[in-house]
Amino acid sequence: xxxxxxxxxxxxxxxxxxxxxxxxxxxxxxxxxxxxxxxxxxxxxxxxxxxxxxxxxxxxxxxxxxxxxxxxxxxxxxxxxxxxxxxxxxxxxxxxxxxxxxxxxxxxxxxxxxxxxxxxxxxxxxxxxxxxxxxxxxxxxxxxxxxxxxxxxxxxxxxxxxxxxxxxxxxxxxxxxxxxxxxxxxxxxxxxxxxxxxxxxxxxxxxxxxxxxxxxxxxxxxxxxxxxxxxxxxxxxxxxxxxxxxxxxxxxxxxxxxxxxxxxxxxxxxxxxxxxxxxxxxxxxxxxxxxxxxxxxxxxxxxxxxxxxxxxxxxxxxxxxxxxxxxxxxxxxxxxxxxxxxxxxxxxxxxxxxxxxxxxxxxxxxxxxxxx
Numbered sequence: 001x002x003x004x005x006x007x008x009x010x011x012x013x014x015x016x017x018x019x020x021x022x023x024x025x026x027x028x029x030x031x032x033x034x035x036x037x038x039x040x041x042x043x044x045x046x047x048x049x050x051x052x053x054x055x056x057x058x059x060x061x062x063x064x065x066x067x068x069x070x071x072x073x074x075x076x077x078x079x080x081x082x083x084x085x086x087x088x089x090x091x092x093x094x095x096x097x098x099x100x101x102x103x104x105x106x107x108x109x110x111x112x113x114x115x116x117x118x119x120x121x122x123x124x125x126x127x128x129x130x131x132x133x134x135x136x137x138x139x140x141x142x143x144x145x146x147x148x149x150x151x152x153x154x155x156x157x158x159x160x161x162x163x164x165x166x167x168x169x170x171x172x173x174x175x176x177x178x179x180x181x182x183x184x185x186x187x188x189x190x191x192x193x194x195x196x197x198x199x200x201x202x203x204x205x206x207x208x209x210x211x212x213x214x215x216x217x218x219x220x221x222x223x224x225x226x227x228x229x230x231x232x233x234x235x236x237x238x239x240x241x242x243x244x245x246x247x248x249x250x251x252x253x254x255x256x257x258x259x260x261x262x263x264x265x266x267x268x269x270x271x272x273x274x275x276x277x278x279x280x281x282x283x284x285x286x287x288x289x290x291x292x293x294x295x296x297x298x299x300x301x302x303x304x305x306x307x308x309x310x311x312x313x314x315x316x317x318x319x320x321x322x323x324x325x326x327x328x329x330x331x332x333x334x335x336x337x338x339x340x341x342x343x344x345x346x347x348x349x350x351x352x353x354x355x356x357x358x359x360x361x362x363x364x365x366x367x368x369x370x371x372x
Contacts, residue, residue, distance in 0.1 A: 001368055002084050004033045006076065006100065007091040009040040012206055013286040014121035017151070017174050018091040019043050024177075024361045026050045033079055037068070041263055053079050069095045069102075076103035080114055086372045089117045090145075093124040094134060097141035104144075115371040118145040120169070122283030122304075123210070125159050139163050146371055152305030155283040170367070173308075174284045175360035178352050181293035183270045190271040198255075199229040199335050202272040202296070204265065204287045205279070207237030214239075215278035215324055217247055217256065219299070222328035224252050227335050231256045234268065269294035273341060274331055280321050282306050292316075292352035297344035299331045309355065315348040 003025060007018035019042040022032040026049050033051045034040060043052065055075045057066040076099065079085060088103070090096035097118040107114050118141070125138075142148055142159075148169045150156040156169045194200050201220055205211040213233070220231040233243075233256065240258065247256050262268055269275075275291035277300040282288075284305045288298045292309070298316035300306050301323075312318045317330035334344050 001372065002031045002033070002086050003368065004035055004076065004079055004083075004085045004088050005091070006035045006072070006088065006096045007040065009036045009038045009043075010206075012121075013151075013174070013284065014092040014119075014124075015040055016042055016286060017121070018089075018119075020175070020177065020357070021361065021364060022050065023047065024357050025365070028361070028365070031083075033083055033085065035072070035075055035079055037072075041261075044263070051083070069099045072096075073099045073102040073106070076100065077106050080107055080112065081110075085114065087115050087117065087368055089119065089368075091119045092121050093118060093138050093142060097145055098137050101141050101144045115146040116144075117147045117149065117367065117371065118142060119172075120148065120150045120155055120159060120283075122151070122155060122281075125155060125162065125283075135163070139165065143167060147367065149367075151284045152308050154305040154308065158283075158304075172363050172367070173355055173360060174286045174289060175355050175357045176286075176289045176293045176352055177357045178293045178349070181266045181269060181290055181352075182295065182349065183266060186270045189267075193232070193257075193271060194230050196228065199223075199227055199273040200232065200271055201229050201274045201276055201331070202232045202234065202269065202291065203276045203278075204234035204262075204291075205237070205277075206235055207240040207243070209239060210280045211237075211239070212278045212280055212321070213243050214246065215322065215327075216276045217243065217250075218324045219276060219278065219327045219331065220256070221250060221252055222324065223331050223335070224255060226332050229255065229335075232268070232272070233258045234260075234262050234265070236261050265290055266294070269296055272296045273335060274299060275316075276327070276331070277301070277306070278321075278324075278327065279303055279306075285309055288316075289352060289355055292348040295345040295349045297334050297341070297348050299327050299334075301327075309351065311347075311351060315344060315351040 008015040019040040026032045037055045057071045100116045203216045275298045282304045301321045302318040319326035
């Protein structure tokens with residue numbers, strides 16, 4: 001099949017999922033065409049049947065805001081026409097679903113029928129899409145998509161709750177390549193970070209307010225009072241400067257490292273003993289799943305779709321949003337002895353295997369075949 005994938009090229013979950021899906025499909029012999037404004041961060045190296053089409057947006061003095069959607073729709077039309085595309089799969093509703101609708105109508109006028117799948121990822125529905133500025137267009141675009149999918153049952157339910165949608169939404173979970181994240185040995189690398197045998201705790205996000213990164217720091221400080229630990233904060237975003245400034249004021253600031261954006265998460269997660277995710281909302285929690293694939297237990301909130309992957313008391317623990325003390329207690333209960341930590345590590349890996357790439361990608365393939 002010839003499949004065009006439209007996504008954001010950034011470190012967010014929607015871009016990561018879309019890129020990993022495209023790579024997995026390419027490995028199975030399909031031709032994959034990525035359409036976005038810059039090369040996706042996870043699209044490294046050469047792949048014989050992966051193609052990248054950059055959306056170029058001309059700048060004119062007339063426009064305060066360059067019309068990206070118009071340029072994107074034109075690029076979609078061009079790619080579909082010239083590369084015999086069978087299907088458009090757009091990730092994140094805004095603006096990709098509405099732009100796909102525009103491209104579909106242009107192509108229909110020229111005698112080309114192209115099916116469109118829209119995959120909903122989270123804030124496109126729970127935050128941005130609900131804004132009155134966007135809501136009518138988002139609702140219309142979802143209804144006009146040939147198929148709607150969501151990355152969790154929670155996100156599907158939130159979509160029905162917040163939008164007037166009367167068509168089926170298929171749940172196809174996010175996935176992880178377990179083999180890629182399950183790396184050993186890692187002890188030499190671990191000793192560089194924790195030379196005295198401290199526990200290594202990791203958080204990864206885009207540092208937006210919804211991630212509540214200050215709760216991560218506060219939870220760590222409580223853990224560190226009982227169990228000597230190091231905290232690695234991966235990622236970047238609008239809240240990082242504020243969090244970093246506040247962290248410098250605490251006594252344990254030397255134990256907290258800001259590592260910025262990291263493309264090779266599979267090289268870092270395996271050295272961790274625990275993963276912290278304190279978000280106010282997660283439609284799924286792909287970062288937590290990647291941690292589990294690296295045999296890292298997860299301490300998280302019970303928000304959104306997280307209960308669908310983090311099984312309380314099995315591969316980690318969940319607490320209410322903002323319950324820093326509860327999250328610290330749960331973390332200490334896992335880290336307190338090697339036997340308990342080993343049990344949770346084993347369970348984390350077993351849970352991740354349920355969402356392995358080899359289980360999820362065939363579901364997308366069957367969906368594509370059904371539409372084509």
